[in-house]
Amino acid sequence: MSRPRFWDPAGDRNGGTPTYPWRMAPAGYLTRRQLRARGLRPGGQPVAGQVLWRSRRTSGTRAAYLYRLALAKPVRPMTPAKAAALAKANTARRTCPTCGRDAGYVLPAHLGTCLTCADGTAIAA
Numbered sequence: 865m866s867r868p869r870f871w872d873p874a875g876d877r878n879g880g881t882p883t884y885p886w887r888m889a890p891a892g893y894l895t896r897r898q899l900r901a902r903g904l905r906p907g908g909q910p911v912a913g914q915v916l917w918r919s920r921r922t923s924g925t926r927a928a929y930l931y932r933l934a935l936a937k938p939v940r941p942m943t944p945a946k947a948a949a950l951a952k953a954n955t956a957r958r959t960c961p962t963c964g965r966d967a968g969y970v971l972p973a974h975l976g977t978c979l980t981c982a983d984g985t986a987i988a989a
Contacts, residue, residue, distance in 0.1 A: 868888065869885060869918075870883050870884065870885040870886075870915075870916040870917070871883070871884065871885055871888070872884075873890075878914070878916075881911065881913060881914050882912070882913040882914070882930075883913065883914050883915075883916055884913060884914070884915050884916075884930075885915070885916065885917065886915060886916075886917040888915075889913065889915050889930055890913075892932060892933045892934060893912055893913055893930040893932060893933070894930065894931060894933050894936075895915070895928045895929065895930060895931070896929070896931070899931060899933070899936050902936075903938060903939050904933075904936040904937065904938060904939060905936065905937055905939050905940075906931045906935075906936060906937075907935065907936055907937030909931055909932060909935045909936070911929045911930065911931065912930050912931055912932045913929075913930040914927050914930060915927065915928045915930060954970075957970045957971060958970060958971065959971075960977050960981055961976070961977065962977045962978070962981040963977075963978065963981055965978065967979075
């Protein structure tokens with residue numbers, strides 16, 4: 865029986881980083897997304913391993929870094945100042961610079977304005 869393509873738990877072939885194939889990471893090692901789903905963050909710890917897989921979308925190899933669950937720290941709580949800054953930033957992303965109205969959605973970056981202004985059918989204010 866042959867080993868999977870990306871199986872290198874000792875890190876001999878990948879610069880000292882333990883490498884595992886898709887869905888074969890050992891227990892106790894999680895990606896950033898998996899940590900976040902549990903209300904945790906890496907907390908400054910170094911990358912403990914990686915998961916590699918072949919991707920048809922990018923026509924190459926993709927990687928997800930792994931962190932130790934035992935060393936993870938809780939996510940910092942949202943402070944009132946952070947919440948206010950986030951609300952202000954999101955409002956700016958929804959406000960059209962042409963007509964000055966809140967579009968109710970995040971403006972498309974490639975247009976830079978709301979859809980009404982981009983179509984040229986803006987109502988004179």
